[in-house]
Amino acid sequence: MILQGKRGIIFGALDEQSIAWHVAERCVAQGARITLTNAPVAMRFGKIFDLGTRLNAEVIPADATLTEDLDKLLEQSMEALGGKLDFVLHSIGMSLNVRKGKPYTDLNYEFMQKTLDISSISFHKLMQCAMKKDAIAEGGSILALSYIAAQRIFPDYNEMADAKALLESFARSFGYHYGVAKKVRVNTISQSPTMTTAGSGIKGFKEFFDYADKMSPLGNASAEACADYCVVMFSDLTRYVTMQNLYHDGGFSSMGMSPSLLNFG
Numbered sequence: 001m002i003l004q005g006k007r008g009i010i011f012g013a014l015d016e017q018s019i020a021w022h023v024a025e026r027c028v029a030q031g032a033r034i035t036l037t038n039a040p041v042a043m044r045f046g047k048i049f050d051l052g053t054r055l056n057a058e059v060i061p062a063d064a065t066l067t068e069d070l071d072k073l074l075e076q077s078m079e080a081l082g083g084k085l086d087f088v089l090h091s092i093g094m095s096l097n098v099r100k101g102k103p104y105t106d107l108n109y110e111f112m113q114k115t116l117d118i119s120s121i122s123f124h125k126l127m128q129c130a131m132k133k134d135a136i137a138e139g140g141s142i143l144a145l146s147y148i149a150a151q152r153i154f155p156d157y158n159e160m161a162d163a164k165a166l167l168e169s170f171a172r173s174f175g176y177h178y179g180v181a182k183k184v185r186v187n188t189i190s191q192s193p194t195m196t197t198a199g200s201g202i203k204g205f206k207e208f209f210d211y212a213d214k215m216s217p218l219g220n221a222s223a224e225a226c227a228d229y230c231v232v233m234f235s236d237l238t239r240y241v242t243m244q245n246l247y248h249d250g251g252f253s254s255m256g257m258s259p260s261l262l263n264f265g
């Protein structure tokens with residue numbers, strides 16, 4: 001029970017496939033008490049309430065692009081959980097240009113601004129709101145989920161590559177300030193392709209999933225395994241890890257070529 005007595009907020013549990021869904025389950029199994037949040041529109045599916053009931057977690061709607069929603073979420077969470085927060089998972093991503101099928105060389109810039117606001121700037125907003133309210137306990141841990149397209153080119157990932165690069169940069173920049181002020185850690189976990197609503201929105205995702213699985217010596221990391229890694233990062237066992245982008249990808253990021261992908265006939 002490495003999260004015994006800890007309090008946290010989990011963003012982004014949409015359905016059973018969501019990475020955040022598994023993180024929420026694993027955190028509670030390890031002794032944490034949590035609140036769950038998602039965009040009001042995501043509440044319509046209703047599944048998050050089932051999860052909330054099962055995990056005894058209050059569900060608090062918040063559009064992560066609105067600081068007034070984030071302020072309310074932080075206040076209500078501290079009230080529901082009885083004190084400052086020890087961890088937060090930002091598990092939010094959405095690209096309007098990808099959704100509308102726009103190619104990278106013909107992007108709509110209004111869509112792009114929305115993409116960056118939802119997928120990246122919301123992370124800065126969350127941390128700024130939390131810091132102003134002093135909502136995170138000393139030594140707390142904040143995580144966001146990223147993807148290796150922030151460093152390498154995966155053409156079909158489109159503008160989300162740039163969104164993830166910004167997300168990772170916010171983790172480093174804010175991690176400095178939060179570390180100095182409160183010893184709060186800020187990191188991103190760069191996860192393998194995972195079969196979720198957000199993941200399967202990318203063109204050719206199934207083929208790419210299989211490619212990454214073959215390329216990775218350990219195979220693709222599952223959402224459940226990602227949840228385990230998040231739990232470790234929220235625990236006191238990693239209290240000196242901050243401002244890092246941590247690959248959780250079965251070794252994919254260190255590979256150049258894999259014989260298992262070559263047909264030697």
Ligand SMILES: NC(=O)c1ccc[n+]([C@@H]2O[C@H](COP(=O)([O-])OP(=O)(O)OC[C@H]3O[C@@H](n4cnc5c(N)ncnc54)[C@H](O)[C@@H]3O)[C@@H](O)[C@H]2O)c1
Binds near residue numbers: 146
């Ligand atoms: N699935 C993958 O292959 C993969 C790989 C690496 C990283 N990631 C990242 O993991 C994170 C979670 O994605 P997932 O794969 O579990 O898919 P998902 O679709 O289950 O989760 C994305 C979540 O973002 C939420 N969201 C969208 N707009 C929002 C807003 N304005 N305010 C609050 N929440 C909002 C959605 O409601 C949804 O719950 C994302 O950051 C994604 O980019 C996914």
